[in-house]
Amino acid sequence: MEKKTNYLYIILAIIALLFVVGIISLSFGSINLSPLKVLKIIFFGEDVKQSLNVIIKQIRLPRIILSFLVGAGLSIAGVVFQGVIRNPMVDPYIVGISAGAGTGVTLAIVLNLQISFLFFNTIPLMAFFGSLITVYIVYNLAKTKDKVPVVTFLLAGVAVGFVLNAVMSFFMVIGTRDLSKIVYWLLGSLSTASWQDIRLMLPYFVVGNFIIIFFLKDLNLILLGERDAQHLGVDVEKSKRYLIIGASLVTASVVSVSGSIGFIGLIVPHIARMLVGPDHKKLFPTAAILGGIFLIVSDDLARILLAPMEIPVGIITALTGGPYFIYLLRKQKKEIW
Amino acid sequence: MLKLENINFSYAKQKILHEINFHLKEHEFIGIIGPNGSGKSTLLKNISKLLDPDEGYIYLDKNLLNDYSYQELAKKMAVVPQDTNVSFNFTVYDLVMMGRNPYQDRWGRVSKEDKKKVEEALQLTDTAKFKDKSIKNLSGGERQRVIIARAIVQEPELLLLDEPTASLDINYQRNIFDLISDLNEELEMAVLAVSHDLNLISQYCERLILLHKGKIYSMGEVEEVITKANISEVYNTDVDIKYNPITERPYVIIIPRQKGSQQMRAHDFKVHLICGGGTGNDIMNILNDLNIGVSTGVLNRGDSDWESAKRFNFEVVEIPPFAPIDERAVQENKEKMQKADLIIISDTPFGWGNLDNIKVLADFNDKDILFMMNNDLQKRDFTEGKFTELYEEIKENNNVNEIDSNKKLCNFINSKYEEILYD
Numbered sequence: 159m160e161k162k163t164n165y166l167y168i169i170l171a172i173i174a175l176l177f178v179v180g181i182i183s184l185s186f187g188s189i190n191l192s193p194l195k196v197l198k199i200i201f202f203g204e205d206v207k208q209s210l211n212v213i214i215k216q217i218r219l220p221r222i223i224l225s226f227l228v229g230a231g232l233s234i235a236g237v238v239f240q241g242v243i244r245n246p247m248v249d250p251y252i253v254g255i256s257a258g259a260g261t262g263v264t265l266a267i268v269l270n271l272q273i274s275f276l277f278f279n280t281i282p283l284m285a286f287f288g289s290l291i292t293v294y295i296v297y298n299l300a301k302t303k304d305k306v307p308v309v310t311f312l313l314a315g316v317a318v319g320f321v322l323n324a325v326m327s328f329f330m331v332i333g334t335r336d337l338s339k340i341v342y343w344l345l346g347s348l349s350t351a352s353w354q355d356i357r358l359m360l361p362y363f364v365v366g367n368f369i370i371i372f373f374l375k376d377l378n379l380i381l382l383g384e385r386d387a388q389h390l391g392v393d394v395e396k397s398k399r400y401l402i403i404g405a406s407l408v409t410a411s412v413v414s415v416s417g418s419i420g421f422i423g424l425i426v427p428h429i430a431r432m433l434v435g436p437d438h439k440k441l442f443p444t445a446a447i448l449g450g451i452f453l454i455v456s457d458d459l460a461r462i463l464l465a466p467m468e469i470p471v472g473i474i475t476a477l478t479g480g481p482y483f484i485y486l487l488r489k490q491k492k493e494i495w
Numbered sequence: 496m497l498k499l500e501n502i503n504f505s506y507a508k509q510k511i512l513h514e515i516n517f518h519l520k521e522h523e524f525i526g527i528i529g530p531n532g533s534g535k536s537t538l539l540k541n542i543s544k545l546l547d548p549d550e551g552y553i554y555l556d557k558n559l560l561n562d563y564s565y566q567e568l569a570k571k572m573a574v575v576p577q578d579t580n581v582s583f584n585f586t587v588y589d590l591v592m593m594g595r596n597p598y599q600d601r602w603g604r605v606s607k608e609d610k611k612k613v614e615e616a617l618q619l620t621d622t623a624k625f626k627d628k629s630i631k632n633l634s635g636g637e638r639q640r641v642i643i644a645r646a647i648v649q650e651p652e653l654l655l656l657d658e659p660t661a662s663l664d665i666n667y668q669r670n671i672f673d674l675i676s677d678l679n680e681e682l683e684m685a686v687l688a689v690s691h692d693l694n695l696i697s698q699y700c701e702r703l704i705l706l707h708k709g710k711i712y713s714m715g716e717v718e719e720v721i722t723k724a725n726i727s728e729v730y731n732t733d734v735d736i737k738y739n740p741i742t743e744r745p746y747v748i749i750i751p752r753q754k755g756s757q758q759m760r761a762h763d764f765k766v767h768l769i770c771g772g773g774t775g776n777d778i779m780n781i782l783n784d785l786n787i788g789v790s791t792g793v794l795n796r797g798d799s800d801w802e803s804a805k806r807f808n809f810e811v812v813e814i815p816p817f818a819p820i821d822e823r824a825v826q827e828n829k830e831k832m833q834k835a836d837l838i839i840i841s842d843t844p845f846g847w848g849n850l851d852n853i854k855v856l857a858d859f860n861d862k863d864i865l866f867m868m869n870n871d872l873q874k875r876d877f878t879e880g881k882f883t884e885l886y887e888e889i890k891e892n893n894n895v896n897e898i899d900s901n902k903k904l905c906n907f908i909n910s911k912y913e914e915i916l917y918d
Contacts, residue, residue: 375603379593381583385545385576390649391569391597436583439603 165440168433172447176226179451183458184218188466221351224359224415225457225471226450228348229422231363231412233430233449236423237441238370238405241377242398243311246431247486249423250409253296253315255289256420257322259406259413260344262288268329282362286410292318293406346419346472348457359411366407370442373397373404377438419453419472421479426452428486496521496685497542497653502551504534504541511537513710515551519653524679524686526696528720529706530730535689536577538706539657542687543574555653569597573646575639577658581630587641588626591616594648609648616647620674636667643674647682654678656688660695668692672699697721698742705729721745764788766908767832768809769852770841775800777901778841778867783807785908790831793824793852800841820851829855832862837911839904842867846877853882856889863911864889867904868897 184196189210191199199214236249250256262284299314300307326344376397379387384394412419430445453471456478460471502515511534519525529535540546542553544560553560555571563571573594581590594616595609617623620640625633630641639659646654656675660668676699679686690696697703703720705713707729713720726734726747733750766782768775768791775791776799782789792812794801804811812828814820832838832855840853856864866886876882889895898904 372601375596375599375601378603379596381585382581382590382593386574388545388565389543389569389572389574389576390593390645391566393565436585437589 165434169443169447172444172451176447176451176454179454180222180226183222183454184214186458187213187218187461189213216353220353220356221348221457222454224351224356225348225454227356227359227363228412228416228419229426229449229451229453229456230446231366231408231449232419232423232453233426233445234367234370234442235405235409235412236449237427237430237438237445238377238401239423240427241381241438242401242405244381244383245311246428247312247424247483248315249421249427250289250405250413251418251420251423252319252483253293253311254317254319254322255293255296255315255406255409256413256418257319257326258292259285259289259410260418261292261322261325262286262410263414264326264329268332282359282411282414285414286362286407288322289406289410289413290403292322293402297402344417345470346417346475347460347468347470348416348453349460349468349470351415355415359415362407362411362414366404366409366411369400369404369407373401374438374442377401378436381436381438417470417472420476421483422449422452422475424486425479425482496523496556497687498554499542500552500554502538502541502548502553504537504546504548506537511709512541512548513708515711517704517711517714519685519687521652522679522683522685523702524676524688524700525702525704526700527687527689527704527706528691528693528696529712531691533706533729534709535691535706536657537709539574539655539687539689543572543655544568566597569649569651571651572653572655573649573651575642575646575654575656575659577661581638584629584631586627587622587630587633588613588617590630590641591622591626591644591648594645597649612648612650613644616644619647619677620644636663636670639663639667639671640674643671643678647678651684653685653687656686656690658689658691660690660692668695672696675699693721693726693747694739697746698739698744717744721747764911765790765835765837767791767835767838768841769838769843770794770800771798771843771849771852773799774841774843774867776803778839778904779803779807779809781901781905782908785905787908790835792828792831793820793849819848825851825855828852829858832856832859837863837865837908839865840867842869842875844875844877845882850878850882850885853885853889856893857885859889860892862893864893864895865904865907866895866897867899869899 181193181196184200185191185193191210191214196214199211200219232250235255239248239250239253239255240246263281265288266281266284296311296314296318299318300311302310330341376387376392379390379392380394380397382390388394426449427441427445430441430448434440434444453475456474457471459474460469463469497519499515499517502512503510504512515538517525527535527538537546541548542560544563544565547561555563555568560568591613592605592609595605595612596603598609599605614623617626620643622637622640622644625637630638633641643659654675659675660671663671672695675686675688678684686700688696688700697717700717702715703717704711705720705725712729713725721736723734723736726736735748735750737746737748738744739746765788768778768782768789770778770791771794779789779791779800789804789807790810790812791800791804794804794811794813795816795818796813797816801811801813810831812824812831814824838856843849845853856862872883872886896907898907
């Protein structure tokens with residue numbers, strides 16, 4: 159009972175934190191505004207110059223919402239992959255899934271495959287197929303008998319990631335037309351965020367998350383080991399398949415608009431696990447919101463640190479996440495879950 | 496309840512299970528035993544649907560096992576695995592609640608019924624007191640009880656257990672099997688338990704299945720299966736069967752390898768031992784451990800040293816109880832001494848009755864002779880100085896050593912043995 163109320167407080171606290179961070183992030187940039195003014199502009203739209211309105215509503219707001227979605231998406235994918243593989247060292251970036259999505263996007267850009275149909279656009283779709291094919295390859299490369307040992311999974315992921323990065327470079331060199339676009343995208347950036355981007359990724363993001371939530375309960379049981387999960391009534395292979403598809407969808411939707419932003423999917427699930435424990439019903443929302451906050455703050459740093467120049471946000475997350483990953487590696491002897 | 500028909504199973508072309516047939520009735524408790532690699536765990540995995548048999552049918556309540564969805568199956572059958580290591584921070588309560596999974600909807604909402612069942616199971620397994628503890632902080636025996644609680648809340652009709660007490664101390668072994676027995680009798684669960692511990696499972700189950708090389712070697716009442724012939728053959732080892740006085744169930748006892756048997760002896764080094772009245776016992780133990788060929792004598796039958804020598808299967812020059820040493824025995828003894836590389840005289844006192852044992856020694860030249868000397872010579876001499884005289888004589892013509900402890904004896908024999916070996 160006590161645990162439940164604890165969890166409630168934690169969730170309320172991080173939601174509050176999200177709003178505070180969001181409003182503060184909206185208020186600074188090339189023109190600094192007071193948070194109060196920002197609130198007024200957003201909720202009442204009253205009495206302000208047209209230019210301010212545009213800056214806040216058309217430039218900053220979509221960027222922050224996109225930051226949130228990307229951060230949340232990567233964290234969710236991290237939670238799912240860590241759960242399915244039953245290892246805390248996994249995230250979509252490390253195991254090459256981001257690279258897979260990136261290759262899909264590169265192909266779409268270079269081959270000029272941008273077609274929109276209803277809500278669905280080919281760029282996220284290509285990212286999805288790229289990530290799904292990658293995860294399939296990595297998983298089966300790593301599989302020995304009926305187990306997926308972490309070391310082989312990481313190695314397979316890194317190896318496949320290298321190959322895919324080479325593929326991306328190759329396409330960049332031949333398809334020089336949009337080189338800068340791809341390069342910037344590769345480094346991971348939210349600087350071009352617009353409502354259009356959100357519209358582009360949201361359908362995949364929502365569908366992916368829906369699939370994950372549908373199988374979320376099974377993830378707890380899979381954590382006990384696949385054999386135990388099956389004995390407790392879970393169709394493990396089916397659940398795993400859908401969870402991976404869902405996480406790939408989410409990763410793809412995110413990667414297609416932001417490029418490859420690393421390490422969020424690794425760090426955030428950890429912090430969330432420390433806060434609320436391994437129960438995925440609590441872990442999922444906690445990690446999602448925390449991930450969103452984490453990326454909003456990272457993106458703020460990317461905007462501010464060398465203003466007016468912008469650093470790709472992927473560099474910021476890699477600079478914080480890399481050392482953390484090393485710390486985890488060192489700590490592996492102890493238990494991390 | 497559970498019926499297996501002609502189950503065959505192979506792993507990578509190697510046949511693990513051959514033609515397995517048996518029928519587990521409702522509320523029955525069957526134990527599966529067999530040596531390592533006999534197919535016990537594989538059989539259990541086939542029954543729990545982790546593996547599919549190559550041939551044959553498994554029925555659970557008249558339906559084929561394969562016709563059950565995993566969820567339906569989890570309501571009928573619970574499995575307690577061998578390895579219950581859980582490497583994350585779920586609380587005991589949460590872990591037991593996971594046993595309710597097959598009864599919950601997609602979103603895992605916990606009903607009043609779920610809570611009630613979990614509380615009951617915690618009480619039954621005596622794990623309620625640490626329900627808020629992390630499963631990681633429990634001992635092996637406690638963790639196993641939690642896993643059994645998780646199986647209980649599945650409300651199964653059949654409980655499968657794979658080595659439920661492997662690596663547990665005996666108090667936990669008993670505790671776990673008592674619990675399983677209660678589930679069987681009071682909650683009327685049918686139980687199928689694999690165990691490598693013949694004696695433990697034999698005290699609890701109603702019927703036993705003995706697997707050997709993937710086949711059912713013997714099946715039936717415990718007394719029919721646990722027989723000297725069956726166990727000796729299947730486990731390829733010497734055993735004896737006793738009965739547990741409380742349960743009146745058979746109990747397998749292990750007979751250690753008989754080190755004294757003749758063919759094991761090192762023939763290149765022989766010792767003759769003169770002893771009596773128990774003074775030779777320790778020496779014989781040492782010689783036996785060193786795997787040395789030993790003859791001893793002359794000993795009266797019934798003498799405690801005679802008993803030891805017989806136990807170790809040593810050659811003994813013997814005479815009837817309380818009889819004096821006759822000429823035939825003396826001659827026989829002398830022959831043995833001649834063949835020996837070393838003659839050891841234990842710290843036995845000498846009187847007129849046994850003086851003949853060492854009289855012969857005076858006839859030898861250059862023999863290796865070892866006297867055990869814990870006491871003064873005079874104190875061992877009950878022959879008015881005759882023994883001391885003989886001793887001096889022997890010492891003159893032979894290579895005599897004296898030693899006062901068993902430890903030194905070991906070292907002495909080792910060095911002697913090496914001398915002979917490298918000559």
